Amino acid sequence: MKKPLQDFPPAPSSSFFARRALIAALAASPVLPSFAQFRVEVSGVGVTQLPIALAPFKGEDGSPQKISAIVQADLERSGQFRGVDASGQSLDETSRPDLSLWRQRTADSLVVGSVNRLADGRFDVRFRLWDVVRGQDLGGQSYTVPQADLRLAAHRIADYVYEKLTGEKGIFSTRIAYVTKGGTRFSLWVADADGENAQAALASPEPIISPRWSPTGTQLAYVSFESRKPVVYVHNVASGQRRLVANFKGNNSAPAWAPDGGTLAVTLSRDGGSQLFTIPSTGGEPRRLTQSASIDTEPTYSADGSSIYFVSDRGGAPQIYKMGANGGNPTRVTFSGTYNISPAISGDGRWLAYISRVGGGFKLHVMELATGNVQAITDTTADERPSFAPNSKLIVYATRLQGREALMTTTLDGKIKARLAGQAGDIREPDWGPFQKQ
Structure with missing residues (x-):
């Protein structure tokens, strides 16, 4: 050259x-292929990290993107959060979770939701955020997106959670x-x-x-x-x-x-x-x-x-x-x-x-x-x-x-x-x- x-x-x-x-x-x-997928590896421990549980979203096993995992990776990468084990739970945005269980798991907050494929091929993504310590419903949102925008929907969920819990605007989208x-x-x-x-x-x-x-x-x-x-x-x-x-x-x-x-x-x-x-x-x-x-x-x-x-x-x-x-x-x-x-x-x-x-x-x-x-x-x-x-x-x-x-x-x-x-x-x-x- x-x-x-x-x-x-x-x-x-x-x-x-x-x-x-x-x-x-x-x-x-x-030279390596420049189109390959990335993976996120988070390392280090912050002074104050908020413990948060991301329950597997109902229906995400049939989704091309695992929404809960993307949201959790976003939040952990910010340095403000650490993930709490959420295995063994089946919840969605309509559930009334047993918050005492999540307190036992040391979670301060909990995100639940669902992913459903619609007849026209788009996906309906819904979520809700809970303050486990105060027992409060902190709201949620829903997105109807094409398959190509599933990751964007996950990033927007992470933005919502980040802003609600830190008071700062999220940057994941x-x-x-x-x-x-x-x-x-x-x-x-x-x-x-x-x-x-x-x-x-x-x-x-x-x-x-x-x-x-x-x-x-x-x-x-x-x-x-x-x-x-x-x-x-x-x-x-x-x-x-x-x-x-x-x-x-x-x-x-x-x-x-x-x-x-x-x-x-x-x-x-x-x-x-x-x-x-x-x-x-x-x-x-x-x-x-x-x-x-x-x-x-x-x-x-x-x-x-x-x-x-x-x-x-x-x-x-x-x-x-x-x-x-x-x-x-x-x-x-x-x-x-x-x-x-x-x-x-x-x-x-x-x-x-x-x-x-x-x-x-x-x-x-x-x-x-x-x-x-x-x-x-x-x-x-x-x-x-x-x-x-x-x-x-x-x-x-x-x-x-x-x-x-x-x-x-x-x-x-x-x-x-x-x-x-x-x-x-x-x-x-x-x-x-x-x-x-x-």
């Missing part, structure tokens, strides 16, 4: 930022985007938040990098090398149509959406070195934000759109900086470590996630912006590209585990991790999409 052009030179002992490492890893790694390489082809995938139900949005013989969801969750910006140079596109996920946004002289890379969806921050080398610009998300003439002799790249907007965080080597090595959304004098944000890249800002504006080089490896770190306190939250050494869940409670990132590429989610304290693993080949560049409209 022809070596893609880059918008940054190599660092002294390794690639500069994650992009060159991404392409090198994709090119060199073993959201989507993630990521990139794989299979054979000589690169693919951009859109999948459920648990990695399942992946649909190919784009396939190319040349690398695809930096997918980023629009604020509405209807579009993806990404960088494609199909023109043998990095070019920025915006892709409509539903229709598959796309438009060219940035194809200027030199490299066009690292798109980031402004919260209003009308603007992208990008890295362009049209004037020589790699600098930050903004450009309308429909395309047009870019406006330069930075004026430096250094490499400025990997922009990301603050949650309120007032600031842009980015990576620059203006101090001699890559560090994360912050400036106003319209440019201005940047201030340095990261001081711990000598090589910090790939900033991501939580939706609540409280947290910065990034990758720091530690002893030759690359590890995910989280900074509390108000205090500047930093914590390394992984034991792995090949972490890449963190992205926050829209409720700011989880982070998805790519890494290497036991010699294989994998997507992981982690709580912000690193105590609960879930591996979205399967025979999907090289998995890179994850980005977590926004909340979906119901």
